Every structure is written in C-alpha cells, then in structure tokens.
Amino acid sequence: MGKFTGVLLCSDYDNTIVDTAAVMRGEIEEALPGEKTIRAVEYFMAEGGRFAVATGRALAAFIKQAKTIPMNAPAVLYNGAALYDFATQTYLKTN
Numbered sequence: 001m002g003k004f005t006g007v008l009l010c011s012d013y014d015n016t017i018v019d020t021a022a023v024m025r026g027e028i029e030e031a032l033p034g035e036k037t038i039r040a041v042e043y044f045m046a047e048g049g050r051f052a053v054a055t056g057r058a059l060a061a062f063i064k065q066a067k068t069i070p071m072n073a074p075a076v077l078y079n080g081a082a083l084y085d086f087a088t089q090t091y092l093k094t095n
Helices: 020-024 034-047 059-066
Strands: 010-011 048-052 076-078 082-086 089-092
Touching: 034 048, 048 076, 059 076
Parallel strands: 010 048
Antiparallel strands: 076 082, 082 089
C-alpha cells in the first residue's frame, strides 16, 4: 500500500504534459514529455497511484504519443467520448 493507493490522476496531454504549442510555432520539431514529468508519473504509480491521459485527440492522433507516457489506467480520448486501455489495446467504453 503506497501513499497514493486509491488515487486516480488524469492529465491533459497537449500543452500540459508536453509543449505542443512550441511545435506549432516551429520552435521544436517534436514535443516529448520532460524527464521530470516522466519521473514524477513513475513515482506516483510506484506509490500505488493510477495515472492516465485525458485528451481531446482521437486514438489515431494519440497512439504514437501514448508510448512516451507511462500510464496504468485507461486513457480518456475524443474529449471524453471513449475510454481506451493501451495495455490491452481495447476500447472499454465509447459514446
């Protein structure tokens, strides 16, 4: 039992986990999560927390980025219209 057992934390992806606006401005070629962000998420999960991304993106527009973020809970896609489990590669719920 860790200090975050029973806690679910969801985070937006664009301009929260990564600076996708910098890509749009041409400042960087690809937006990747920072090392501090990855370490914080991994610590949270190691202490029993469940972490997922909640994004307005569709699966096809997010699947590559999902590989760069540790998650141990289903992601929220399509502005909340779907729950997708990347571990099993299946939709759990769609609306």
